[in-house]
Amino acid sequence: MAETSIIIIGAGLAGLSTGCYGQMNAYKTKIFELQNKPGGVCVSWKRNGYSFDYAAHNIFGVSTKPTGSLYNQVWQELGALKGTRAYVFDEFVQVEDTDGKVFTVYSDIDKLERHMKELSPADAKLIEGFTKTIRKLSGKDVLGSMSGGIGAKLKMLPLMGSLMKYSKINLKEYAQNFSDPFLKKAIPTIQYDIEEVPVIVPIVFISTLSVGDAGWPIGGSAAFSHNIEKRYIELGGEVHYNSKVTKIIVENDVAKGVQLEDGSEHFADLVISAADGYSTIFGMLNEKYINQFIRSYYQSYSKTQSFGLEIWYGVNRSFSDEPHAMVLFLEQPIKVEGEEKGRLDIEILNFDPTLSPQGKTVIKVNFESTYDYWKELSANQERYRAQKQEIADEVAERLEKRFPGFKKQIEAVDVATPVTVEHWTGGFRGFAQPWPPNEELAKEINKNGVSKTLPGLQNFYMVGQWAGGTYGISTVCLMGRDLIRELCKKDDKPFKVTIA
Ligand SMILES: Cc1cc2nc3c(=O)[nH]c(=O)nc-3n(C[C@H](O)[C@H](O)[C@H](O)COP(=O)(O)OP(=O)(O)OC[C@H]3O[C@@H](n4cnc5c(N)ncnc54)[C@H](O)[C@@H]3O)c2cc1C
Known part of the structure; x- marks a missing residue:
């Protein structure tokens, strides 16, 4: 019997995990990703010799000794920690x-x-x-x-x-x-x-x-995502970067394939979207397969989002004896996006030698953020950039008080806003993770997620934080595993896993 072919949209962790388990179970999978690298929001990038990490901080199941936890097993199957190790926080x-x-x-x-x-x-x-x-x-x-x-x-x-x-x-x-x-x-x-x-x-x-079964994977988000991508390729999977899907091709309410931005068309037996839910349902499928529940979910987004504004500093200082995560209450509140904030949420990433040159440290400060504030500013790139710099300077001023000499030791700075996320991953309104739903929607989401399938559309599935209405590195990878298990059941074949 010919292998069932699957097109996966998005090489975030959910897409990669779905691909890996698909390959382990003799599905022929192919991923199209709009970015030029794997991981989705689980990424990091370099600035002047420092690695600025967007997502990972505490990941479940990362013990290098088998602990028997399901997530620990998933990381072994996906090879997520191969060649690296986890740092467990005190x-x-x-x-x-x-x-x-x-x-x-x-x-x-x-x-x-x-x-x-x-x-x-x-x-x-x-x-x-x-x-x-x-x-x-x-x-x-x-x-x-x-x-x-x-x-x-x-x-x-x-x-x-x-x-x-x-x-x-x-x-x-x-x-x-x-x-x-x-x-x-x-x-x-x-x-x-x-x-x-x-x-x-x-x-x-x-x-x-x-x-000891939660912590930070040494190498951070990039190492983690690259390891899973490597596993996917070793399992025979195909991943195409710089390949934005603009349309899901449907015939007689059956998904047949995808069209890319360059106009090329690609066909498969099944299509799985691991991309942003809004652009999948409202964009690639043009709102044709939707119900009131999904519509209300996308109408109920919160105005603000946790960790929406992130500021990184590459600092020529070791910060020895400081904790990896610190909440610092301020004597005088700091104004961020026009709102007074009474504290800083700080990450001190000196425990991972791969993130900065020896003796130096990446510091990250997170704030809740409002997409509309940054979206409006971004219409004028100069103002947008100036505002980002202003906030980074003000935060540095406060850090100087707690860590005298800080300002002079800064060697690199970067700021990500919800508009940054929108730009890089297409995340709806710059949400890097789905928003907490209201109580009524939450009950339904806890049972079935938001949109793991769409009403009236055959041979199509969704996976990942958007489909599930929940987030977490471990959670979305497990969703990929669960989806492939479900497909195996449908195809009447045993679900198989292998260890990397
Ligand atoms: C600041 C922050 C901190 C976090 N900290 C932690 C943590 O400490 N521990 C933890 O467990 N979790 C954490 N998370 C959550 C976790 O990182 C995410 O839930 C998870 O990585 C989401 O994976 P995903 O694959 O579902 O989505 P995404 O990462 O959004 O992946 C979607 C992918 O689809 C691609 N795509 C979108 N549209 C298209 C298109 N049209 N064509 C092709 N490709 C497309 C995107 O480019 C992207 O690569 C954090 C998240 C954030 C933002």
Whole structure:
């Protein structure tokens, strides 16, 4: 029987993962990517000898020793860490107040409990509840169980009470239970600017860090993405860069292939879009295969987006003894996009020697951002660039206070806005990841994602953060694996995986 051929749109991690598992299962796959390199938003680029990394920070499943977690297995299958290793953080983040008070969210659970109790003896009971849950979850494949079969889900039954309790409350609400004013202020900030995130999210992060199964892949996003691309090519896959898909060719409501910007047409038995959802559904398919749910999803985007504005500095300084992630409360708020911000969320990437010359460090500062603000400015490139420079200068001014001498040590600077993401990956309104939906849509998305298939269109699938309405390096790669497993089931053949 002839191999089923598949065209995949997009060589982000979801597209590459789908390609790898497709090849492992005797599908003949071909990827078209608009950019000139793999990874989508999971990329980095060079500036004056420094590597500025867009996405990776904490990735699940990265232990180089097999841990039995599903994500760890996926990285072995995709060869994502081949020739590299992961750096496991001793802390999740460190929060510093203006008076020098410090709250360190240690990965070592006993140390974290002691430290929190020292900060606030009166909150001992609350702290014990928090750390007890982290202990309970550590070594358990919570994330894998969500995607695994019934067996994996049954294993989680004894943990359901804790999982539910901390899923129903967000960091901002939870912090109010503490009597200590500093913990009250610090706790909402531990997961970047997403204070509405359920407490279970940092709990899962800390519990996974505590057993060494989350961290940073040395080489960062670029190494990670290139490794998966290499695996794809070794498995016989074909990837075409600088190849923007403009149209999905459909005949009688069956997807037949794609048309590229240069006018060329390419045909396959199945088409899978791992590209931005809006441009796929509203652009390449011209809104023909859509329902009210998908339409409402794309109408319900939030005005602001987490990590939408990122500033990198290449700095001639080692920053030894500093944590890898720091929340720095400011004495005087800083104005960003016309809004006052009371703190900086900083990443200090000195633990990865591949990112900067010896003794030097990449520093990254993230802010929530508004697409409309930058889109309007970008109509005048000079003003747009000047505004980016102004923000980078103001942030550097604040960093100078915490790290005297900082400004003079800067050797490279770059700033990415939502418009940058729109330009590079076509991400709708510059969203580098889908937005948190409202409660009504969230229920449906948790069950079926946003658009894994489209109503009325045959031989077509979507995969990745846009299709799932959820994000994460591990999550989107697993989605590729799940899709190919589903196709194998449809084709009545066993789903096979191999280790790289
Ligand atoms: C700032 C930031 C920090 C993050 N930090 C983490 C983290 O620490 N840990 C973690 O697990 N996750 C993190 N994430 C999330 C994670 O990086 C993403 O969810 C994931 O990489 C998305 O992969 P994707 O393949 O679904 O989408 P994308 O990366 O958006 O890939 C889509 C691809 O399709 C291509 N494409 C689009 N249109 C076309 C077209 N017309 N023709 C051809 N190709 C097209 C794009 O160029 C792109 O390559 C972070 C994300 C961001 C933005």
